[in-house]
Amino acid sequence: MKFEDLITEINGFGRFQKMIICISFVGRFIIPCHFLLSNFIAAIPSHHCDISSLDADGLFGNLTQEERLTVSVPAQDGTPVSCQMFSHPQFQLLINSSSSTDLPVVECQNGWHFDNSTFISTLATQWDLVCDNRGLNKAVATIFFVGVMFGAAFFGGMSDRFGRKPMLLVSYISGMAFALASIFSTSFTMFAVLRFFSGFTITGIVIVSSVLNLEWVDIEHRRLVSIIDSMAWAVGSTSLALIAFFIRDWRWLTVAVTSPLVLCIILWWWVPESARWLIANGEVEKAHYYLHKCAVMNRKAEVTSRIKPEALAITVSEQGKKKYTYLDLVRTPKMRKLAMLTGTIWFCVATMTYGISLNITGFGLNMYLTQFVYGAIEVPSKLIVYYLLEKIGRRKTEAGAQLFAGISLMINIFIPKDQWIGRTVVAVLGKGFAVAAFCTIVLYSSELYPTVLRQNGMGYNSFLARLGVSVAPLVLLLDTFWGQFSQTILCSVALIASVVAWNLPETRDRCLPETIEDVEGTGKTPIKDQEKQENEEKIAMNEPQ
Numbered sequence: 422m423k424f425e426d427l428i429t430e431i432n433g434f435g436r437f438q439k440m441i442i443c444i445s446f447v448g449r450f451i452i453p454c455h456f457l458l459s460n461f462i463a464a465i466p467s468h469h470c471d472i473s474s475l476d477a478d479g480l481f482g483n484l485t486q487e488e489r490l491t492v493s494v495p496a497q498d499g500t501p502v503s504c505q506m507f508s509h510p511q512f513q514l515l516i517n518s519s520s521s522t523d524l525p526v527v528e529c530q531n532g533w534h535f536d537n538s539t540f541i542s543t544l545a546t547q548w549d550l551v552c553d554n555r556g557l558n559k560a561v562a563t564i565f566f567v568g569v570m571f572g573a574a575f576f577g578g579m580s581d582r583f584g585r586k587p588m589l590l591v592s593y594i595s596g597m598a599f600a601l602a603s604i605f606s607t608s609f610t611m612f613a614v615l616r617f618f619s620g621f622t623i624t625g626i627v628i629v630s631s632v633l634n635l636e637w638v639d640i641e642h643r644r645l646v647s648i649i650d651s652m653a654w655a656v657g658s659t660s661l662a663l664i665a666f667f668i669r670d671w672r673w674l675t676v677a678v679t680s681p682l683v684l685c686i687i688l689w690w691w692v693p694e695s696a697r698w699l700i701a702n703g704e705v706e707k708a709h710y711y712l713h714k715c716a717v718m719n720r721k722a723e724v725t726s727r728i729k730p731e732a733l734a735i736t737v738s739e740q741g742k743k744k745y746t747y748l749d750l751v752r753t754p755k756m757r758k759l760a761m762l763t764g765t766i767w768f769c770v771a772t773m774t775y776g777i778s779l780n781i782t783g784f785g786l787n788m789y790l791t792q793f794v795y796g797a798i799e800v801p802s803k804l805i806v807y808y809l810l811e812k813i814g815r816r817k818t819e820a821g822a823q824l825f826a827g828i829s830l831m832i833n834i835f836i837p838k839d840q841w842i843g844r845t846v847v848a849v850l851g852k853g854f855a856v857a858a859f860c861t862i863v864l865y866s867s868e869l870y871p872t873v874l875r876q877n878g879m880g881y882n883s884f885l886a887r888l889g890v891s892v893a894p895l896v897l898l899l900d901t902f903w904g905q906f907s908q909t910i911l912c913s914v915a916l917i918a919s920v921v922a923w924n925l926p927e928t929r930d931r932c933l934p935e936t937i938e939d940v941e942g943t944g945k946t947p948i949k950d951q952e953k954q955e956n957e958e959k960i961a962m963n964e965p966q
Contacts, residue, residue, distance in 0.1 A: 431716040470532075570891060597686075624887070749874055875933075
């Protein structure tokens with residue numbers, strides 16, 4: 422009996438599977454909150470040079486605050502500039518403000534004064550990350566995603582070696598520990614290091630849970646489970662806008678988005694190990710135990726009660742006992758091609774998606790509203806994907822979503838920046854297509870890689886995706902050279918991914934490959950051996966021949 426047939430017999434989407442999905446949903450909820458957290462904790466409020474020391478010297482007398490700014494800080498378009506002040510107070514500007522253009526200026530001498538009407542505290546206000554240090558705010562996101570990048574590779578390999586369940590707990594506990602430790606940072610360097618390890622550890626949640634959920638459901642419900650998993654991102658993304666709106670201090674905001682991990686650690690005790698992984702690693706007794714639990718909860722206990730553990734060992738190749746590594750992704754021709762194609766797509770779609778997601782202040786709207794709309798657009802986008810995955814398949818959905826995302830970004834290149842409503846509408850549509858592409862490639866890749874390498878494959882792909890995410894904040898900085906530079910690059914990578922996606926095989930309604938031989942096309946059992954295998958299965962199941 423094939424594993425797919427067994428899962429179907431014990432109900433491939435029963436109460437047991439729904440329990441797993443609900444538990445993982447809680448953990449996956451915090452992922453977008455942390456991935457997009459820098460939009461708020463690294464925000465730069467309006468600011469100008471601090472002139473309080475001049476006031477302490479009694480130079481201002483009875484001048485109002487507005488008049489003090491006028492004589493101390495040069496203005497641009499009626500607003501005090503952010504990084505310069507007059508070398509000494511220019512009282513003549515109270516009479517003739519038009520003569521300020523040629524007056525001597527210096528860099529801010531005593532720090533900055535920040536407008537706290539939007540934020541009580543951010544990293545910028547905490548460590549004066551403005552003016553010459555402004556780029557460090559973008560670096561916060563890059564540092565975090567570099568950690569995510571290495572964490573993806575680590576947890577992908579470790580969960581294939583030690584199992585899905587233990588590595589999920591490691592990610593829960595260490596992710597919470599590093600995130601909470603970061604709020605006690607006494608310097609930006611300390612914060613950056615802890616933020617790196619926060620990304621490194623938290624990414625294990627999405628890497629492990631995605632595969633674990635997929636390996637417990639039947640073919641018919643794989644796309645549904647993938648969409649439900651991705652909905653956690655939509656819920657987390659929109660919730661982040663609401664949480665950040667009410668919590669304006671970066672430390673308490675970090676605590677708020679990390680706190681659900683306490684519940685995740687408690688719920689972990691009800692998470693089962695992947696029966697597929699256990700069988701592939703020769704632990705058939707444990708696999709039978711979890712399959713029986715699944716059957717009992719799904720009210721199909723009679724199915725597993727007549728199957729002996731020995732029968733499960735026949736469902737996979739003897740090579741399943743081998744320990745696989747990332748090198749096995751490139752040892753054989755079709756696996757090399759698969760790794761190259763999926764890796765390229767993951768890198769491109771991640772760069773594009775986060776290039777849009779991290780640019781919530783680039784279109785003139787309120788940042789909280791933009792974040793909320795970016796999250797809300799994911800819901801209809803993913804519902805459409807659910808329909809398209811069945812109707813036109815994985816390959817066409819992925820390639821089409823990338824193509825339309827690229828077209829949306831291309832349109833925005835030609836829309837003037839002062840037409841911010843039109844630019845925002847097009848950007849939101851682009852975000853919707855990008856999310857559709859990301860949602861599809863996660864399911865698609867999980868179905869393309871064999872069980873013995875699935876976690877390694879997903880870890881490798883996620884590594885390249887996080888490399889793309891790390892690049893995204895730096896791409897946005899290119900707009901300082903040309904206002905449409907970032908949009909041009911993001912458009913280009915979307916179109917490249919669309920072309921690459923056409924070269925992947927379709928996986929709709931197909932069984933998950935179990936071994937490398939299944940991918941290479943050399944895993945078919947000869948007829949005589951197949952008859953022998955069927956007889957062995959019947960004996961193991963105590964069925965008459």
